[in-house]
Amino acid sequence: MYCRAGFEKECAAEICDQATQLGISGYARAKPDSGYVLYVPHDPAQTGDLFGQLRYRQLVFARQLLAVAPLLTALPVGDRITPLLEQVRAMGQQFGTLWLETADTNEAKELSAFCRKFEKPFAIALQKAGLLVDDPELPRLHLFFLGSAAAHVGLSTLRKSSPWPMGIPRLRMPRGAPSRSTMKLAEAILHFGLERWLDTGQTAVDLGASPGGWSWQLVQRGIHVTAIDNGPMDKALLATEMVEHLRTDGFHYRPKRPVQWLVCDMIEKPSRIATLMADWICEGHAQQAVFNLKLPMKTRFEELARCREIIRQRFQAAGLEEQLTLRQLYHDREEVTAHLRRRDTE
Ligand code: SAM
DSSP: OOOOOOOOHHHHHHHHHHHHTTTTOOOEEOTTTSBOOOEEESSSGGGGHHHHHHOGGGSSSBBBEEEEEEOOOOOOOOOOHHHHHHHHHHTSSSSEEEEOOOOHHHHHTTTTTHHHHHHHHHHHHHHHTTTTEEOOOOOOEEEEEEEEEEEEEEEEGGSSOOOGGOOOOOOOOOOOOSOOTHHHHHHHHHHHHHHGGTTTTTTEEEOOOOOOOHHHHHTTTTTTEEOSSSSOOOOOHHHTEEEEEEEEEETOOOOOOOOOOEEEOOOEEEEHHHHHHHHHHTTEEEEEEEEEEEOOOOHHHHHHHHHHHHHHHHHHHTOOEEEEEEOOTTTTTSEEEEEEETTTTT
């Protein structure tokens, strides 16, 4: 798994948890600040089982999920291709795409120039060997470089992995957006596949809206927003007349009429936000919610489990079933982003 540097412990806890649930025992290797985690089943024969059953979308901290062969080290400077090609051949299958990647750390990024240079000759060698063919349906081949002489050869399947190299979506900061936070909602919309539900003429409430990066994303899609924040909203955004700004407390505000969307970026205790979001959906004030949970440094994984449980219990008490997806987005720092809706609503 690739992850945000500094979140290896959480990524490891998550994969161990998932593996245990699938009846697989093993251990995680997670070097602090390395930007990746390796999970090793005690029985190597179970690697395929684990990989087959794991759902990338259910993982919160993993940006990418690969099945990898053991690390190849001491790749000869003059001929890295031969040992790497041998390893690929040993995987016994063809691939449709080749990605050369590194961890998302400053040291690892120094390797990206090398990766760019090495990509073409390696792709040609793979094509000549019949291992890389023109079929986009086939699995992806990854070379994950830890140094110019050390790499893991791995594969990902298209439907169960991130569609972006290094698990990082390429999004540009849109011109005219009031804050960089806008990128978080843009990425959330992409990752949770929300575009299919977003539509012109819908209504939304944005809790903790100032200066308006999240509201801006909604307005761009023709959605009318009620923006709740004591802080000021961007003037150009207000000039669109698509945003009503109310200076009031986001924990007490409720809309007079139900809205399609609730978004919330208030910096508050995660359990308070989880309770508020569950209340809104269970009471029918909004159909779907997208929100941030700012996690405390030392107990991130535990706090997340607590928030999940708060939401589960609130839905259960209301006789409803929740659909909750959580993800640490690329644009998230000490936080994760959530999408919540009732399971039975379309
Ligand atoms: N999403 C915004 C954007 O894209 O521009 C940035 C939001 S900023 C991270 C958090 C905001 O939450 C602050 O403007 C703060 O005033 C607001 N906030 C915090 N607690 C609040 C509360 N109880 N009610 C309303 N707003 C609150």
